[in-house]
Amino acid sequence: MSMTYxxxxxxxxxxxxxxxxxxxxxxxxxxxHAAFAVLETALVCSPLAPVGGRYAILAALFVGIILIVxxxxxxxxxxxxxxxxxxTRMVVMPLxxxxxxLYVLSSLAALEWHMPWISVVCAAITFPACYFxxxxxxxxxxxxxxx
Amino acid sequence: xxxxxxxxxMTTEPTGFSPLLQAPARLQIVALLSHAQDAEFQRLxxxxxxxxxxxxxxxxxxxxxGLIRLRKAxxxxxSRTWASLTRQGRATLEAHVAALRQILSGGGLDGVV
Numbered sequence: 001m002s003m004t005y006x007x008x009x010x011x012x013x014x015x016x017x018x019x020x021x022x023x024x025x026x027x028x029x030x031x032x033h034a035a036f037a038v039l040e041t042a043l044v045c046s047p048l049a050p051v052g053g054r055y056a057i058l059a060a061l062f063v064g065i066i067l068i069v070x071x072x073x074x075x076x077x078x079x080x081x082x083x084x085x086x087x088t089r090m091v092v093m094p095l096x097x098x099x100x101x102l103y104v105l106s107s108l109a110a111l112e113w114h115m116p117w118i119s120v121v122c123a124a125i126t127f128p129a130c131y132f133x134x135x136x137x138x139x140x141x142x143x144x145x146x147x
Numbered sequence: 148x149x150x151x152x153x154x155x156x157m158t159t160e161p162t163g164f165s166p167l168l169q170a171p172a173r174l175q176i177v178a179l180l181s182h183a184q185d186a187e188f189q190r191l192x193x194x195x196x197x198x199x200x201x202x203x204x205x206x207x208x209x210x211x212x213g214l215i216r217l218r219k220a221x222x223x224x225x226s227r228t229w230a231s232l233t234r235q236g237r238a239t240l241e242a243h244v245a246a247l248r249q250i251l252s253g254g255g256l257d258g259v260v
Contacts, residue, residue, distance in 0.1 A: 003164070003169060003250065005250060005251065005253075008247045008250035008251055009251060010171065011169070011171050011174055011247055012244070012247050012248070012251070014171035014172075014174060014175055015171075015174050015175060015178040015244070017175070018174075018175035018176075018178050018179045018194050018195070019178055019179065019182060021179070021193075021194045022179050022182055022183065022194070025190070026183075073185075073187070073222075074222065076190070077186060077187035077189055077190030077193075078179075078183045078185070078186040078187065078190050079183060079184045079185055079186075080182065080183045080184065081183075081184040084182065084183075084184075086182070145182065
């Protein structure tokens, strides 16, 4: 069993090529970013609905996540989890904090303060935040994998 | 593998070097899986450029060593194989890549492992 300097260099180059292939494969079309943003927006909107509707929205969200994962696997033959290790966590964690903050604010506005317009504003912020957050995530992912 | 009575090996393997990942295709499979939750057989075959049978052998070897996990899932009426990286696989990959970098930097061994 031997490995020369050149073989080690070739092995690392092959690894980089495979990672770059993955970065190219996993590039999302605009509808995929929008689908993620719609799910997050629906979550932030959910306190506006009556109790039964809220459960229905949460169930729809769950189904939506399953459909997106299934679609990614079918289209790409691979699934990249948004919460994966790496530099993309620098994007996903702040985005998660923003969505949780907007959801809490929306819940308080709709259920405690009875000011539903605040929930609507929160939802209006959530969609672009998640859409562009998803695009930034992808840029960071591509850069991390050498593209 | 040396027996107990064998003299110590004269070569200086860098720490973490994994002979199992010496084949570039295996390294590529494990590297791809380190960034993805799972990947389908056909995708791994495309990325490595290996044939069906060679890809299958690489996957079996990696699974037997506990570096990846294989599962079958039905899709479009056909059974497809999906692979995912284990915790052991991630640790082995990280150590192996560090060893390769050590080889490139000239530390740990002098051209031969």
